[in-house]
Amino acid sequence: MTDTPVTEPAEFWESRYRDSGRVWSGKPNETLVREVSALRPGTALDLGCGEGGDAIWLASRGWRVTGADISRTALARAAAHARDEGVADRVTLERHELGVTFPEGTFDLVSAHYLQSPVALDQDGVLSSAADAVAPGGTLLIVMHAAWPNWQTEPPFDAEFPTLDGVLDALALPVGEWTVLTRERVRRASVSPEGEPGHRDDHVWRIRRSG
Incomplete structure (x- = not known):
């Protein structure tokens, strides 16, 4: 008998977390640290927060953070991590x-890191909602993989990687209401599951709403 692939988003992501130990390092994403460190703390929304690394880092710097994720297991791990770090009072999951x-x-900050999925996800719709959730004077930070890692010789699934202009075109932000502060391709270290060193490119957009 052949196993039927899990294609329902809730099942897929819950299985991803439930059937393994900790998935992520618990550390914040490098781009978040780079793009947000100079911002004045306020309220933040972390979309696809996973096990909470970004949300907990933001809370440790004085932000009041709402983290959203589809996996109950991931959220439970994020809650435990927030308690361990003493910031549970500043993190809502x-x-x-x-x-x-x-x-x-x-x-004041809406952060969307790697909203890319092998199962159904209305990426354009989610990013449009993310922009709508930015308060006047606030910041929208989007980070997307730009390509597979250089050591990935056989991609595990077909993927269409967004372009720098494509995401902005899809957002169709009102002219004069938003200022693009960062729009760039960045390269970071990426190690294969076998320990092979390499790199991966990401696209980064930091956009400020007027007000």
Whole structure:
């Protein structure tokens, strides 16, 4: 009998976390640290927060953070990590299947790292909702993989990587209301599961809303 691939987003991501130990390092994404360190702390929304590395780093710097993820297991790990780091009072965690439900309110920072999925995800719709959730004077930070790692000789699934202009075109942000502060391709170290050193390129957009 052949196993049927899991294609429902909730099942896929819950299985990804439930069937393994900690998936991520617990450290914040490099681009978040680079792009946000100079910002004045306020309220933040971390979309696809996973096990909470970014949310907890933001909270440790004085932000009040709402983290949203589809996996209950990931959220439970994020909550435990926040308690361990003494920032649980500044981190609110909510379960959302982005593209179907979305956190309420507006935020001084909306961070969307790697909203790329091998199962169904309305990426353009989620990013549009992310822009709508940015408060006047706030910041939208988007980070996407630009290509497979250089050591990935056989991609595990077909993927269409967004371009720098493509994401901005899809967002169609009102002229005069937003300022693009960062729009660039960056390279970072990436180690294969076998320990082979390499690199991976990402695309980064930091956009400020007027107000």
